Amino acid sequence: MGLFKKRLATGAAVLALGGFLAACDNGGDTTDNGADTTEETGDAVTAASITSDPAEVAASLSADGNWITALTADVTVEEEITVAGTFHDGGDEANDEYRKLALYEQDDDRNVTGEFTLTVPTLTVESPNFRIQNGTVDGDVYVDAEGFVLEEAVITGNLTFASEDIESSASINGDVQGETTVEE
16 A cells, blocks of 8 residues: 555544544443543643554553543454553543443444454453443453443453452443353
8 A cells, every 4th residue: 555545544544533532422321521532631641542453452451541442443462451540531530430441433423333342361450430332352351340331242251250349339231141250
């Protein structure tokens, strides 16, 4: 592909993703305040991560990552991913603690137009109020933080909670194809 075509394709992708984020919500969750996807906090800028690169997905979900990670295609990560750190809706500390993995794309009217799969051996959740929205996590999910939400999404493997308190704080509005258990 020539340089012009690459730049044209990149530009189109950026515009499409900008539309995605402009329309991105959290599925009716009351923490959505219509916040912009970037927020300046001192010298740092917290932004959404929109990617199909496995290394960027893992980095975005780390403690040094972003409040929202949105996939743009199916992604396979060979190593376990740990979702760590405390983040806030819109990247603004004045907002509620909130973190989201968006495994879908949507139109301007917020209708889901496509879903993606994140393939990972284990996704370990240590961030409070972490939400997996639409799409599929192909692997196991281990939850060790309160407020976990599975919204219109599928987990093909097992879903394990670290304690009964963590399980009772979760909201499962999706499909777990493996076993759902509590470690304690």
